[in-house]
Amino acid sequence: MPATLQSPGEHVPLDDTMGSMLIGVIVSAILFGISVVQTLYYYSQYPKDVWYLKSLVAATIFFDSLHMLFITHTIYHYLITGYYDQTVLTRIVWSVIVEAIPTGVTGSLVQCFYTVRVWRLSRKSVLLTGTILFLIIADSICGTVWVVLALLRHTYTDLLHISPLTISINGISAAADVLISASLCIILQRSKTGFRTSDTMITKLIFFFVNTGLLTSLCAVGALLSLAISSHTLIYASWYFCIGRLYANSLLASLNGRNTIRGQTEDIDHMLLSIPNAVLSPSSNSGSNGQRPDISIRIDTSTHKDVEADDSKQDDDSFVNTLANPSKSSL
Template identity: 55%
Template sequence: MSATLQPGSPLDNTMGSMLLGVIVSAVLYGISLLQCLFYFTRYDRDPFYLKALVACTVFLDTMHLTFVVHTVYHYLITNYYKTDALQVMVWSVSLEALPTGLTAGLVQSFYAHRVWRMSHHNVVLTGLILVLVLATSACGTAWVVLALRAGTYEKLLAISPLTISINALSSGADVLITVTLCFMLYNTQPASLETETMVNRLILFTINTGLLTSLCAVASLVSLIISPKTLIYASFYFCIGRLYSNALLASLNARAVIRGRINDVDSNFHIKTYTTRTMHVSREVFARPHRDDVSTAGELAVRIDRSTHYDDEGYGMAKYSPPKSPNLSTPLADAA
């Protein structure tokens, strides 16, 4: 039995778990702020909707951290030695699920849009992901309403199946997104060694960013099933929102590194492949000049076209050709 259901029991698996979750969540929040600063200083040419998405996730992270800090302070400081207060759910512990659910929904919708573009507008696959995202959001909203009405942790046990459903749906959406992106990237036919390297980086990065959120959601789900009368799951659930925002920011900030140009401020990478013996790789780079090098306020645009032709023996002879008309971007470039 937990301390919230039986006065006098140790607080290790209840308030102790919540405290550990707050500490880890605060560390991840600091990393989110650092990544947010890096994003807005390096990728100022991104479209408005991406900047708004980043701003919303950081705002929701701030709101969530405020709620969980208030929760721990309420139980461990304000009501210290008051065992009766441990039975009552403070308002902040119920509302903290709202910003977490909104953050997860926004980030998963962003990845669903990426799947939509890379799958050449696959309605069934993208629709399945969106259905899981919407179902998770609906269940999360219902949980917040029911938790506010419950009032005590003992009554909260009555909606444990809904809590388990939320974690299961969220885990399913994360796993489906990660597997889908990796599968589509794996089936991409690289046009050159440079393109193949970028594909491998994308696959590895997709696994890493999706794995953390999936593992955290699964750990929260397992904790709920194994120990439903404790708050061990809270130590994982408090960190899910931070992991979603960090995964989003990491995917946006790592675009230059994935493309192999770490020092780029912003870039558009276009790849076009041909099935004939002639391979043409077009690269378009738009970068801001350094203040020390250029005194004007204008911008520098550089375009390099490189063609590789194969002779009869199969050896490539590389040469540079004059600039041609811009190439259309492919889903692979969008994934970066």
């Protein structure tokens, strides 16, 4: 039966409910397009990356696509299938709950990726990386419990009963992002040696990590505040629809940025030493008298060609490689 428009007097305001959800889907679709482009760029520019990085990118774009499919079904169900049907608008459709699964998986994958970077750069600090992993695991457990409980609810009013759990999820996620970004930034800052080129690169990397953590954290906080202040609306959903995209683009941007950083340092590629050489053979650095661990920054401009050079057999580590492309020997 063809749908018919109801009279204006019977219209239900949808601005802060389905309207907010629609905006979230649109923004999420734009970010999804960016992540697809970044994925294509990654596989074309880094064909020799190690298998686990390629698998990580594949898994990320898969769950990102799955999430896009779920939220598209959600908005179609409410605005097309349930066109102006108040009973449909108040009831929860399965896809709006299940979409939390790919979002959670994407977030956990990306956070674990950066946690490995923290682990290596912090010289395997058990306390720091253990704290981050605890937050990631706690967030995953809370997310799983939320999905199970939400599937047992039938209306959005019923969903408010588990809003404390929803707030906890966003809070834990934001805390993990802030801790990861802060850890990387502090480690990088302490690694500065006074060399202008390497210090400039460090500053750029710090800027990248600050903005990356800031975006995902602000998105989580936005969802948290929206739920706490306007729990009777669906404004929080628009934030949550986008957070998975931000995680995916964060990962892809960090991997795709390696060529740019390497290009900026090719002219001093042989001037600086890598950590393995500095640690195992201090005497190889002529004129050095036991420099402090800040020498780790010199990895920044060391070779990055072990993965990307066509037939190169060089095994030198680089700081960029440490951040975004771990070598097998380092694990």
